[in-house]
Amino acid sequence: MAWQTPKTDWTAKDAVTVNDLNRIEGNIAELKKAATIDVADVAGNFTSSPKTVENVLNEIAGDVKNGKTAIANAITSMGQSAAATDTFDTLATKIRAISTDATAVEGDVLSGKTFYAGGSKKTGNLVIDGTKFIKSIQSGTSGWADGTVKIPINPVDTNKAIILIEPYAAYSSSWYLYLKNAYFSASNEISVVVGSYQNTPNAADYVYRSFVWKVIEFQPNIIRSIQRGSGYTFSKYVDITISPVNLSKSILFVQGFAVVAGSSEYYIYTAAAGTLINSNTLRILYHNSATNLFSVDYFWQLVEFA
Structure with missing residues (x-):
């Protein structure tokens, strides 16, 4: 049932008819459909058109999928296995694991220079003297x-x-x-x-x-x-x-x-x-x-x- 323009000029003398009830119930059911609910998007965060709840949700889901794919590819390029289907918690764990296989220690790196090893950022203390x-x-x-x-x-x-x-x-x-x-x-x-x-x-x-x-x-x-x-x-x-x-x-x-x-x-x-x-x-x-x-x-x- 499609959305029907609601009656907005009710008076105390108006009686509620069967048609009124059907229209009201139909509109309530229609409001439950994400495809028909508009999103104001005052800040202009979304590009979907029309900006319905369903379209905006699909846009968000696509951005999340693309973002996870990019993160997984970056992790893989650093020598760790990762996939776009991994959860955010899993991807975060794999990011922290990127430098855990590094063998350098502070004494191997020039003093003041930074590097990552053991899952954290470190500063070298090697002085060439x-x-x-x-x-x-x-x-x-x-x-x-x-x-x-x-x-x-x-x-x-x-x-x-x-x-x-x-x-x-x-x-x-x-x-x-x-x-x-x-x-x-x-x-x-x-x-x-x-x-x-x-x-x-x-x-x-x-x-x-x-x-x-x-x-x-x-x-x-x-x-x-x-x-x-x-x-x-x-x-x-x-x-x-x-x-x-x-x-x-x-x-x-x-x-x-x-x-x-x-x-x-x-x-x-x-x-x-x-x-x-x-x-x-x-x-x-x-x-x-x-x-x-x-x-x-x-x-x-x-x-x-x-």
Whole structure:
């Protein structure tokens, strides 16, 4: 039964007829139908037309469904399973679970930077400070002489320190220079093993034979181990077995060189380098710029960080 215009001009003399009652009851029944009830929507929240209760409810239901689908897709993109059919409580639980599988902690993130882990927002406290990694650095120069050059240094923990040697030389009529080894002979002394061979000795040549030395001592808490060794080779490479290390936390230092100088300022330079082949093998690589092979002395230091 369709809506009928109600009688609005009743007087005390008017009697209620059967038709009046039928109209009133019919209109009451019609009012119970959502499709016929208008929504004022003074704030303009809905776009339905006509703005009946039924249309507005359908619009709300569609928005909710689309919203839940978007939320579920966002959760899924963050590595968690979710569906538009999940309840709001379920979706809320899954949102809070997004960062529960994160492995970072405050000490892994720079101080002042924020991140999410364990279901909550956190602030990093990692401070990049050179003093947290390097305890001390010492350096100096020394003249070149045959044999072992002993150099006094400030005391260091030799199990947490390395030695770097940077040789340099000048022209001579005929000589052979080589760097064999460098090691800690005491906590307050390094020994650098060097040598030369000269067909026609010339004391002035030693003025130009020098090297720069550096001692780097690391903070003890960042070093897991330091392995060392030395040797010499004629081969293009030599493999050395070491105690196993974590390749992603280790760095290899290899030093060793020889220079042969002849007439007309002709120089032959040979050098050693190195790389880690696997967790328990390092390889010394040998470079020779001459047609005839010369041997090269080398020493290596392998630092594994904690």
